[in-house]
Amino acid sequence: MATHVEALLPPDERLTPWDWARRNLFDGWWNTILTAGVAAALLLASVGIVRWATRAHWSVVTDNPRFWLMGLMPVELARLAYWAGGLVAVAALLTVLGVRARVRPRTLVGLWVGILVAVVWLMWTVRLDQIGGLYLTVLLGVVAISASFPLGVLVGMGRVSRLPVVKGFATLYIEFIRGIPLITVLLWFFIFVTLVSGGSLARVVRAMIALTIFTSAYVGEIVRAGIQSVPRGQSEAARAVGLSALQTMGYIVLPQAVKNMIPALVGQFISLFKDTSLTVIIGLSELVGTGRSLLAIGQYLHDEREVYVFLLVVYFMFSYAMSSGSRVLERRLGLGER
Amino acid sequence: MRKVLGLALAVVLAVGLAAYVSQAQPPRSRLDAVRARGQLICGVSGTTVGFSFPDPVSGRMIGFDADFCRAVAAFIDVPSVEFVNLTSASRIPAVLAGSVDVVFRTTTVTIGRDDQIDFGPVTFFDGQRLLVKSDSRINGLDDLNGARICTQTGTTSERNITDQMRLRNFRFTLVTFAQPGEAFNGLVTGRCDVWTTDASQLTAFRATAPNPADFKLVGREFSDEPLAPFYQENDSKWADVVDYTVYGMVLAEELGVTQAIARNPARLSEITARDPIAKNLMEFKGNAMTRVLQLVGNYGEVYDRYFGPRQRTAILRDGTRNELARTGGAISSRPFRP
Numbered sequence: 237m238a239t240h241v242e243a244l245l246p247p248d249e250r251l252t253p254w255d256w257a258r259r260n261l262f263d264g265w266w267n268t269i270l271t272a273g274v275a276a277a278l279l280l281a282s283v284g285i286v287r288w289a290t291r292a293h294w295s296v297v298t299d300n301p302r303f304w305l306m307g308l309m310p311v312e313l314a315r316l317a318y319w320a321g322g323l324v325a326v327a328a329l330l331t332v333l334g335v336r337a338r339v340r341p342r343t344l345v346g347l348w349v350g351i352l353v354a355v356v357w358l359m360w361t362v363r364l365d366q367i368g369g370l371y372l373t374v375l376l377g378v379v380a381i382s383a384s385f386p387l388g389v390l391v392g393m394g395r396v397s398r399l400p401v402v403k404g405f406a407t408l409y410i411e412f413i414r415g416i417p418l419i420t421v422l423l424w425f426f427i428f429v430t431l432v433s434g435g436s437l438a439r440v441v442r443a444m445i446a447l448t449i450f451t452s453a454y455v456g457e458i459v460r461a462g463i464q465s466v467p468r469g470q471s472e473a474a475r476a477v478g479l480s481a482l483q484t485m486g487y488i489v490l491p492q493a494v495k496n497m498i499p500a501l502v503g504q505f506i507s508l509f510k511d512t513s514l515t516v517i518i519g520l521s522e523l524v525g526t527g528r529s530l531l532a533i534g535q536y537l538h539d540e541r542e543v544y545v546f547l548l549v550v551y552f553m554f555s556y557a558m559s560s561g562s563r564v565l566e567r568r569l570g571l572g573e574r
Numbered sequence: 575m576r577k578v579l580g581l582a583l584a585v586v587l588a589v590g591l592a593a594y595v596s597q598a599q600p601p602r603s604r605l606d607a608v609r610a611r612g613q614l615i616c617g618v619s620g621t622t623v624g625f626s627f628p629d630p631v632s633g634r635m636i637g638f639d640a641d642f643c644r645a646v647a648a649f650i651d652v653p654s655v656e657f658v659n660l661t662s663a664s665r666i667p668a669v670l671a672g673s674v675d676v677v678f679r680t681t682t683v684t685i686g687r688d689d690q691i692d693f694g695p696v697t698f699f700d701g702q703r704l705l706v707k708s709d710s711r712i713n714g715l716d717d718l719n720g721a722r723i724c725t726q727t728g729t730t731s732e733r734n735i736t737d738q739m740r741l742r743n744f745r746f747t748l749v750t751f752a753q754p755g756e757a758f759n760g761l762v763t764g765r766c767d768v769w770t771t772d773a774s775q776l777t778a779f780r781a782t783a784p785n786p787a788d789f790k791l792v793g794r795e796f797s798d799e800p801l802a803p804f805y806q807e808n809d810s811k812w813a814d815v816v817d818y819t820v821y822g823m824v825l826a827e828e829l830g831v832t833q834a835i836a837r838n839p840a841r842l843s844e845i846t847a848r849d850p851i852a853k854n855l856m857e858f859k860g861n862a863m864t865r866v867l868q869l870v871g872n873y874g875e876v877y878d879r880y881f882g883p884r885q886r887t888a889i890l891r892d893g894t895r896n897e898l899a900r901t902g903g904a905i906s907s908r909p910f911r912p
Binding site: 308 | 635
């Protein structure tokens with residue numbers, strides 16, 4: 237005997253905004269008080285912020301665009317730097333449009349290689365130590381990210397290697413670097429490396445090396461986690477059909493692992509981008525250093541809040557762009573849908 | 575077994591590094607290194623009003639300390655100066671490691687520091703005082719019982735005020751900040767009753783405040799802060815360069831040789847023909863001082879450029895130790911006689 241089960245449709249939850257507000261914000265006197273209180277606090281805060289923003293001395297930002305962009309770069313070289321920055325900005329814009337239009341990745345890589353060659357050619361006469369401001373922040377970030385990714389992959393592969401020496405070195409490197417703060421690594425490269433290198437390394441290069449070495453250790457751990465997240469059957473199957481260990485890694489494990497690593501990797505790179513501001517302590521004038529030195533000019537002595545609010549906005553914009561980029565990438569790769 | 579192997583590796587690495595360090599340091603003067611490099615690397619603050627700060631328009635580092643850096647470079651006829659921004663914590667390690675050739679960074683001469691590095695002649699006599707709001711009842715150190723005191727962390731100012739308070743058995747609260755601007759803000763917003771640091775900084779922040787009459791400097795100078803350049807120990811050839819640059823600029827002021835005169839051969843030869851000391855000064859070390867005076871001017875001109883009565887950050891020179899020795903101050907030179 238079969239019972240008849242009536243298939244109930246889910247309740248139709250389409251509410252008018254008013255109904256939604258009544259059900260979620262004003263059900264009962266306690267919730268109503270809370271809503272009113274939070275709304276009042278938000279209103280007061282935003283009025284205060286807007287009031288401050290309209291009265292603030294934004295001239296510290298608006299009067300010095302070149303200084304914020306490139307710091308103490310000699311004026312005669314600034315024109316080249318504008319061209320280089322413009323090229324990179326155009327390339328970034330084209331990339332965004334290209335991703336929207338689903339251009340082949342190979343085309344985009346070609347575009348960036350071309351732009352990079354053009355930028356290096358333009359900036360050839362500029363010494364690294366003459367770059368400052370936003371340019372230096374972006375330069376440090378880009379170089380450290382692109383150098384620490386391959387290095388990190390190597391370290392991560394070493395970490396899961398079956399060769400004891402390789403594994404030992406990779407583990408030692410990761411544990412050693414993770415055990416010391418970034419500031420220490422930077423100071424070490426600023427002060428002690430001079431004793432060996434005799435001052436031939438530009439400070440910017442030192443910062444790049446320090447940031448790369450530091451981040452590679454973290455990337456290495458992310459890569460290890462990514463590799464270990466790929467089911468063992470995958471590599472066993474690959475070996476069974478006759479692929480060598482390297483081929484297994486390159487064709488089977490890494491492509492799947494990299495997909496899984498993207499969220500963690502982007503998080504690490506965003507944190508690296510923000511950490512470039514620590515290079516202030518070895519005397520580099522990147523974005524934060526630029527702001528701090530502007531504060532030493534007589535007419536801007538009291539514009540501390542303006543400078544730091546502006547810095548907050550700029551860093552947020554770049555970090556947000558990076559995380560939106562990673563979201564697009566995740567969607568393209570169909571992450572979380574397998 | 576593995577532990578032993580790791581230890582052995584560490585020992586080998588350490589010995590190798592030590593050997594490399596010891597053979598990579600040929601005993602030669604920094605003067606030769608700077609000449610070979612064709613560039614002077616000068617440590618400054620880069621974020622101290624009046625002493626070293628950027629000029630966004632020209633893209634150059636300017637200020638009292640920065641001009642002395644340029645003077646040292648002109649003295650040895652080196653065409654360019656690279657400015658390195660140093661924090662108060664990194665300035666001595668940077669010199670010890672040889673990352674910078676000389677430091678002009680508002681550094682007080684102390685016996686403790688002299689154990690590690692050598693100081694040149696004093697370029698500016700500063701002293702610690704108190705800044706309060708105009709309606710404050712505080713008129714000196716003796717009124718500070720129970721006061722909340724703003725100061726910058728890790729400076730001699732912090733140590734001095736603590737000593738003074740202990741001496742008087744006063745209760746007090748220190749509110750410390752990283753930057754002078756933040757400390758001034760602490761005074762404005764009422765987080766403390768008094769801000770104490772070197773008078774040069776207090777004067778600058780008071781003079782540039784929206785309404786300078788809201789604040790007053792009170793009490794006598796209760797610390798002696800002779801600010802001087804410093805460089806590596808036991809390098810008398812290099813020490814002579816820095817020292818005689820400063821002495822020469824002071825002597826030029828005593829003799830009345832200004833930048834305009836140094837740039838005008840007719841007027842210059844008129845003075846050198848009359849005064850043998852002036853002739854010695856201008857011809858010293860292959861016209862070294864002529865180049866210096868043509869580039870930055872004499873001591874008084876550099877002082878007036880940044881602290882003169884017409885500057886926003888004016889610091890009164892008359893009646894202080896920053897006057898020339900012959901008019902009752904303490905800024906002195908050496909007789910340039912063979």
